[in-house]
Amino acid sequence: MITIKNLSKVYDTGSIQVKALNEVDLHVEKGDFVAIVGASGSGKSTLMNIIGCLDKPTSGHYVLDGVQTETMHPEKLAEIRNLKIGFVFQSFNLIPRTSALHNVELPMIYAKYPRKERLVKAERALERVGLEDRIHHKPNELSGGQKQRVAIARALVNDPAIILADEPTGNLDSHSTEEIMGIFKDLNDEGATIILVTHEPDIAEQAKRVVTFKDGQIIDDIRNEQKGASI
Template sequence: MITLRDITKVYKNGPLEVQALHPLNLQVEKGEFVAIMGSSGSGKSTLMNIIGCLDVPSSGSYELDGQQVQTLNEDELSKVRNQKIGFVFQSFNLLARQTVLQNVTLPMMYAGIPREKRNERALDLLDKVGLGERIKHRPNELSGGQKQRVAIARALTMNAPILLADEPTGNLDTKSSVEIMALFQEIHAEGTTIVLVTHEPDIAEYADRVITFGDGHVLNDKRKGSGLS
């Protein structure tokens, strides 16, 4: 599903260069649930942005679901982001003036799906995440956990095969974090490939595979029950 070969990322600030990722090789199979761990500045968010086609590597190749990403133009990349990848962010990224229902239908509107179909799909997803009664509320009327449930419903609207989550529990209390991670486990059980960035070991425990980053390098890559790294 995801194959990175010799990926590097260098950020330039005038004469200064910062290497965020050193030559990196990584493969994520279809249906895996992978957690990427590391301290601030370790390179994990840079990697997530590259996987999500939000940033481009300085060198190397990236194959996503059989497509060579570096050969795609901006329109093609937008289509990939809309149809193949669902995004969940720490800060929720909901539109404050839109209702819960409108927030969830947004990706489908961009894809040109008729209103009736997108509303029907959004209502089904909001029921699935336990917010069927909140469709007319706005984000400022929701708790942090509820906002993240809206964000997850929005990420699932296009039936994307990959779900990327960047610190999805970072702004949540313990109870809400547990509920959100249980939801991720349900989504994974239905066949979605999940890549999740976190700095919390207890959150990483929900994944089947944990990759630990440090200074732009993979320090450890461990699958549950394998004892291998």
């Protein structure tokens, strides 16, 4: 699903060069559930931006679902980003004045789905995360956990190759966190490939695999199928 080889990212500030990623190698199979951890400045966010086609590496290779991305034109990259990647953010990134249903529709509007198909798929995605009774509610009428469920439904609606979740429980209480992680686990059991960035050890432990970054490099890559499967 994802193959990263000799990936480096250098930021040139003018006076100095900062190497955010240093020849990283990473392979993620379809159906995996990977947590990426590391201190601030370790390179995990830079990697997520590249995996999400929001940034390009300085050197190296990144293949997503059979597509080599690092040399792509920005317009093509945006198309890949919309069709192959579902994003879930800590701050939800919902449009405030519109319904849950319309928020979930948005990726399909960009993908030019017919309206009837958009509505059917959006409703099914919201049902999938247990929000069938909240489809016409606006974000200010939803709890934090419900907002994140809308965000997950939006991430799912185009049937992406991977779901990228950046600190998805960072703004949630413990009960909502448990519910959201349960949804991610269920989605993974159904075959979804999930990559999650977190600074919380108890969240990382619920993934099948934990990849640890330090100084722009992977220093640990531990698979724990049994623990991931038992949560």
